[in-house]
Amino acid sequence: MSERVLPASQQPDIFGAHIPFVHFCGIEPISSEPGRTRLQVILEEHHMNQLGIAHGGITMTLLDVALGTAARSGNNKSAVMTLDMQTQFIAPGRGTLAAEGRIVRSGRSLVFVEADVHDAAGTLVAKASAIFKSTRQREKAEADHVKA
Numbered sequence: 001m002s003e004r005v006l007p008a009s010q011q012p013d014i015f016g017a018h019i020p021f022v023h024f025c026g027i028e029p030i031s032s033e034p035g036r037t038r039l040q041v042i043l044e045e046h047h048m049n050q051l052g053i054a055h056g057g058i059t060m061t062l063l064d065v066a067l068g069t070a071a072r073s074g075n076n077k078s079a080v081m082t083l084d085m086q087t088q089f090i091a092p093g094r095g096t097l098a099a100e101g102r103i104v105r106s107g108r109s110l111v112f113v114e115a116d117v118h119d120a121a122g123t124l125v126a127k128a129s130a131i132f133k134s135t136r137q138r139e140k141a142e143a144d145h146v147k148a
Contacts, residue, residue, distance in 0.1 A: 013029075014027075014029050014039075014065065014069060015029055015032045015037060015069045015072070015073065016072070017069075017072070017079070019065070021061075022061075022065055025041065025047075025058060025061055025062075026041050026042065026044065026047070027039050027040070027041045027061070027062055027065055028040055028041070028042075029069075030098070032069065032073055033073070034073055034074065035070065035073060035074055035102060035103040035106075036070055036073065036100065036101065036102050036103070037066060037069040037070045037073055037100070037101045038066075038098065038099065038100050038101075039062065039065055039066055039069070039098070039099050039101075040096055040097060040098045040099070041058065041062055041096070041097050042095075042096045043058070043093065043094065043095060043096065043097065051092075053092035053093055053094060054092070054093030054094065054097060054125070056089060058093075058097075059087075059089065059093055059097065059117060059125065059126050060085075060087055060126075060128075062097060062099045062117055063085075063087060063099060063101075063115050063117060063126060063127075063128040064082060064085060064128075064130075065099070065101075066099035066100060066101030066115040066117075067082070067085065067101045067113045067114070067115045067128060067130045067132070068080055068082065068101070068113075068130075068132060069101060070101030070102055070103055070113050070115065071101075071103060071106075071111040071113050071130075071132040073103070074103050074106045074111060076134060078134045078135060079134075079135045080111060080132035080133060080134055080135065081132060081133050081135055082130060082131075082132055083110075083130075083131045083132060083133050084130060084131045085128055085129075085130040086128060086129050086130070087126060087127070087128040088126060088127050088128070089125070089126045090124050090125060090126055090127065091119075091123050091124060091125050091126075092125070093117065093119060093125045093126070094119055095119055095120045096119070096120045097117050097118070097119060097125060098117065098118055098119075098120075099115055099116065099117045099118075100115060100116060101113055101114070101115040102114055102115065104129075109133055109134050110131055110132070110133055110134075111131070111132045111133075111134065112129070112130075112131055113129070113130050113131075113132060114127070114128065114129045114130075115127065115128050115129075115130075116128075
């Protein structure tokens with residue numbers, strides 16, 4: 001039996017962005033403030049690997065979304081693209097996984113962020129650091145170049 005897919009207009013908003021893949025993965029926003037975001041995923045059978053624990057792909061996706069939404073939550077709130085992401089898996093993921101992303105430093109076009117994932121018992125499951133590039137800066141630069 002297949003799951004009914006909601007129309008785009010009814011899918012959850014991820015802190016101001018419509019990201020269909022995030023909806024598909026079951027990742028839900030919890031809270032956002034400037035420079036910090038929190039999300040969660042309730043693990044289901046399709047999120048598991050052959051060992052019965054969270055597949056690394058869902059954990060990395062949760063981290064990437066926490067990192068990216070934190071980067072976007074800064075002062076300019078522009079869309080961002082992942083340039084680099086380093087991940088460390090620390091413990092098996094089970095149950096509900098919660099992620100928190102935080103801005104470490106934000107420049108004119110680059111944002112340095114870090115995030116961690118904990119299970120419901122508070123065990124650190126994984127952590128990551130990343131560099132994101134603001135896309136608004138590029139669009140503005142291209143528009144300025146066209147005017148010149």
